Amino acid sequence: MKTILSVSIAAALVLAAVITALQLNDTAVAQDAGEVKEYFPDIQTKTVTYKDGDTECEGFMAWDANQEGTRPVVLIMHDWMGRGAFDEQRARELASLGILAFSVDTYGKDVRPQNAAEAGKAAGSWKSNPAALRTRLKAGMDEALKSDMADKDQVACIGYCFGGTCVLELARSGANLKGFVSFHGGLGTDTPADAKNIKGKVLVLHGADDNFESVVALNKELKDAGVDYEIDLYGHTVHAFTNPKAGNDPSRGVAYNAEADVRSWERMKDFFWEIFE
Numbered sequence: 411m412k413t414i415l416s417v418s419i420a421a422a423l424v425l426a427a428v429i430t431a432l433q434l435n436d437t438a439v440a441q442d443a444g445e446v447k448e449y450f451p452d453i454q455t456k457t458v459t460y461k462d463g464d465t466e467c468e469g470f471m472a473w474d475a476n477q478e479g480t481r482p483v484v485l486i487m488h489d490w491m492g493r494g495a496f497d498e499q500r501a502r503e504l505a506s507l508g509i510l511a512f513s514v515d516t517y518g519k520d521v522r523p524q525n526a527a528e529a530g531k532a533a534g535s536w537k538s539n540p541a542a543l544r545t546r547l548k549a550g551m552d553e554a555l556k557s558d559m560a561d562k563d564q565v566a567c568i569g570y571c572f573g574g575t576c577v578l579e580l581a582r583s584g585a586n587l588k589g590f591v592s593f594h595g596g597l598g599t600d601t602p603a604d605a606k607n608i609k610g611k612v613l614v615l616h617g618a619d620d621n622f623e624s625v626v627a628l629n630k631e632l633k634d635a636g637v638d639y640e641i642d643l644y645g646h647t648v649h650a651f652t653n654p655k656a657g658n659d660p661s662r663g664v665a666y667n668a669e670a671d672v673r674s675w676e677r678m679k680d681f682f683w684e685i686f687e
Contacts, residue, residue, distance in 0.1 A: 450502045450503075450505070450506050452474050452475050452476045452506075453472055453473070453474060453475070453502050453505045453506060454472070454473055454474075454475045455470065455471065455472045455473075455498070455501070455502065455505075456470075456471055457469070457470055457471075458470070458471050458512070458553060459519070460549065460550070460553040461549070462518075462545060462546045462549035462550075463545075465518045465519075465546075466518065466519045466520075467514075467515035467518050467519055467546075467549065467550065467553075468493065468515050468519040469493075469512055469513055469514055469515050469550055469553060469554070470493065470497065470498050470501055470512070470513040471501070471510070471511065471512050471513075471554070471557070472498075472501035472502050472504065472505035472510075472511045472512075473505050473509075473510050473511070473559055474505050474506065474508060477508060479559075480558075480559055480560060480561040481508055481509060481510050481559060481560075481561055481564075482508075482509050482510070482561055482564035482565070482566070482682070482686045483509070483510045483511075483512065483554055483555065483557075483560045483561065483562075483564065483565045483566070484504050484509050484510070484511050484512070484565075484566050484567065484568060484682075485512055485513075485514055485550065485551055485554055485565070485566070485567035485568070485580075486500055486501055486504070486511060486512065486513040486514065486567070486568055486569065486573070487514055487516065487547070487567060487568070487569030487570070487572075487573030487574070487576035487577050487580075488513060488514070488515075488516060488569075488570070488572070488573050489570045489571040489572050489573050489650075489653070490523070490529040490530065490532065490533040490571055490572040491522075491523050491529050492515075492516075492517045492521060492522045492523055492529070492532065493513055493515045493516075493517070493522070494522070496570070496653065497513040497570075497573075498513060500513075500568075501513050503675075507679065507682075509682075510554070510557060510559045510560050510561075512550070512553070512554035512557075514547060514550030514551070514554075514576075515550065516536065516543070516546055516547065516550070516572075516573075516576060517532055517536075533572040533575075536572075537572075537575060537596070540579055540582075540599070540600070540601065543576065543579050544579055544580065544582075544583040547576055547579065547580045547583075547585075548580070548583070548585065551565075551567075551580070551585065551587075564588060564685075564686045564687065565586075565587045565588060566587055566588050566589040566590065566591065566610070566682065566685060566686075567580060567587060567589075567590055567591070568591040568592075568593065568678065569591070569592055569593065569595055570593045570594065570595070570650075570652060570653070571593075571594055571595060571596070571649070571650060572595075572596060573592075573593075573595065574592035574593055574594060574595010574596060574597070574614075575592075575595050575596035575597075577590045577591065577592045577595060578590065578592060578595065578597065578599070578612075578628075579599070581605075581607075581608045581609075581610065581612060582599065582601065582604035582605055582607055582608060583604075583607065584607035584608070584609060585609070585610075586609050586610075587609065587610045588610045588611070588685040588686065589610045589611045589612070589613065589681060589682070589684075589685040590608075590610055590611070590612045590613070591612075591613045591614075591615065591678050591681060592612075592613070592614045592615065592616070593615050593652050593674060593678075594615070594616055594617055594620055594649050594650055594651055594652065595614070595616075596624070597614070597616075597621075597624040597625065597627070597628040598624050598627065598628075599631070602627075602630075602631040602634075603635075605631045605632055605634070605635035605637055606635045606636075608632075608635065608637045610638075610685070611637075611638045611639065611640075611681070611684070611685055612632060612637055612638070612639040612640070613639070613640050613642070613677070613678070613681045614628065614639070614640070614641040614642065615642050615644070615674040615677060615678070616641065616642065616643055616644070617643070617644050617647035617648050617649060617651050617667070617670065618643040618644060618645050618646070618647055619646065619647060619648045619660070620647070620648050620649040620651075620663075621649075625641060625643070628641070629641060642674070642677060644667065644669075644670035644673065644674065646660070646667075647660075647667045647670045648660045648662075648663050648664060648665050648667075649663055649664045649665075650664040650665065650666070651665065651666060651667040651670045651671060651674075652666070652670075652671045652674065652675075653666055654666045
């Protein structure tokens with residue numbers, strides 16, 4: 411696994427530059443997510459339909475077609491806008507590292523918010539029902555692990571914004587994963603005692619100017635539960651720092667920060683070095 415994840419600094423910088431230029435650009439990825447495939451010529455993708463109870467969900471899987479055998483699995487938890495171009499791009503990037511990437515559809519196939527108001531309503535309905543949220547996330551995890559390419563003993567998950575909330579809820583549910591990574595996620599919970607259920611390592615990548623009180627509360631929660639965790643704060647950084655569509659005005663409380671985006675992604679890769687055998 412370490413050999414697979416190892417890339418040269420030069421190659422990483424080139425890839426970061428390409429991704430920053432294309433990722434969620436209104437004239438490229440947002441209109442046709444398939445356009446980025448040429449930058450990952452060996453990566454295969456497919457949509458995967460599965461169910462949580464009676465609800466049909468539509469996940470997205472990406473993998474390196476030239477790689478043989480099983481490989482570590484990383485689940486991706488989407489932001490409050492639902493499954494789409496952003497998590498699909500991240501899935502391709504993860505697949506290029508030798509990982510089987512699977513974007514979980516938390517909302518369900520027919521729920522794709524078109525604006526912030528709809529997104530807030532969709533995310534809020536799940537945040538208010540953590541038991542149902544955990545069940546929905548587990549359904550996605552179980553579907554990903556059905557793949558013949560999945561190394562079921564080497565599994566982690568990452569999530570963005572609302573997806574960070576999902577990552578931590580999956581961790582608190584006691585899911586048997588190696589690691590959990592939250593990018594500028596919602597960190598709060600009404601059941602902090604559930605942290606005692608966490609089995610894997612936790613990595614929180616957060617803007618220092620993004621609801622610092624929630625960082626303090628999470629630190630206490632994880633410390634009290636004896637969890638193996640790390641919280642990285644990026645200075646002068648607000649919410650949604652990995653998403654170019656967040657704009658460049660930090661005074662709004664959401665803004666893209668290219669440096670924090672690259673630094674957090676590199677820290678995530680190092681974390682995978684630590685947890686995957």
